[in-house]
Amino acid sequence: MFRNQYDNDVTVWSPQGRIHQVEYAMEAVKQGSATIGLKSKTHAAIVALKRATSELSAYQKKIIPIDTHMGMTIAGLTADARFLSRYMRTECLNHRYSHDEPLPVSRLIGNLGNKLQVCTQRYDRRPYGVGLLVAGYDDKGPHIYQTCPSATYFDCKAMAIGARSQSARTYLEKHLNEFLECSVEDLVRHGLRALRDTLPNEVELTSKNVSIGVVGKGMDFTIYDDGGVESFLAGLDKEDRRGGRPLPPDVEGDLKEVPVGESTAAPQDPAMSVEMDVEPHSGKD
């Protein structure tokens, strides 16, 4: 991916039918640290790897509570995520006030998608540079939704986004059938194992850099940090790490680029590999 004459504005199409600004916004999501969401028949869980910019600062919060039946984890621009979380919280509050019931998750994601889309079609706005994994529980059961800066959203059985998340997605795909009948502890442990696969060799999951959020039947959205994470991490170190670390620890590792052709014709758009989704899709219709 490199600069060309069609990428200055979000209102400009490239000859290949792509909007580069939106795709660049998706890159911002890939810069964020890895985070994973998965669900069983009764619960939805999200785990996130927290990042500290230096030894002096605290680890950046990744999991944001939205309402008692919903929470989300973010990858990308934290400020954009905070803005969106305020919007989502207000929507949930207003719905509870007027309908005396929790806002169904799919409804909120739909509204959010519409809000995100506006920024992809106006010259005076920019796309939100954050990807969300929303975990919620309503009368239709547990949900995991993924949203992108491109304003598309996906209803997922499990998903991973952020830096080096392809390894996590591989783990999730491999174990997809086990999730449905899992207990809460086992579900979270699966998530932690998937998260572990995104780490470079020297780094370990500790109670300091892991955040866990769970919601489900009879359980309000609860965040586990620091001490609360230890019981889930216990026993995980003894297990072998599956999925080695052949890729160098750089962010572009999970985006394979087709090299640009040698021809001197007008610059070609580099071909994009399929982006981060588990099943083939054509965007939400």
Add this chain to the structure above:
Amino acid sequence: MFGQAILNDNLPGAKQHHWSPYTDNGGTIVAVAGDDFAIIASDTRLIQGYSILSREQTKLFKLSEQTVLGVSGCWCDVLTFTRTLEARMKMYLHEHLKPMSTPAVAQLVSTMLYHKRFFPYYVSNIVAGLDQDGKGTLYSYDPVGHCEKNRYRAGGAAGAMLQPLLDNQVGLKNMKGGVLPDITKEKALMVIKDSFISAAERDTSTGDGVIINIITKSGVEVMHFPLRKD
């Protein structure tokens, strides 16, 4: 008022209409704050005129593990006010990452009521709970947000009837015997039960039952006892 001066009420078919946005749905609330507890109680009768709308409607709303709000008056305003307050408290929780303390709730109630100074919530409020040090606190309000910190208070329909009783039994006002000791939980409960039993004797809008919330550091304990149903 001008209409009444001019109107000749012998005129056949003429009647001055006056629709009021408010109605009185009754309800009495009594609260006592001790050293490490707060008790707030309400009757369970909801009325309109001389009719009974419900015999089992509590007027106590648990806002958090340390704070309970008792609201009576016009029931539509009670419902809207408590819903709006709960939404505001959730917003506070999201912004500050901690639940609202009782004194903070007390101030919020006051400002929310005053915001409707020129079309008030027709409600009588009492906020009871534990403050950050675990001491029992009580705040009482008028419909437009005037707030007072008290040790004991009776509000609502039979409020004026019960307040003197509380002054005597809880406040020991103008009684020989020296210093006012901090009231114990058992004595407070006895006084509160007796006040409701007395109010039910003389006030038509009070009766059917009493719900009592006892707030201590171990949470909110709920008790119920019946009153006369006539």
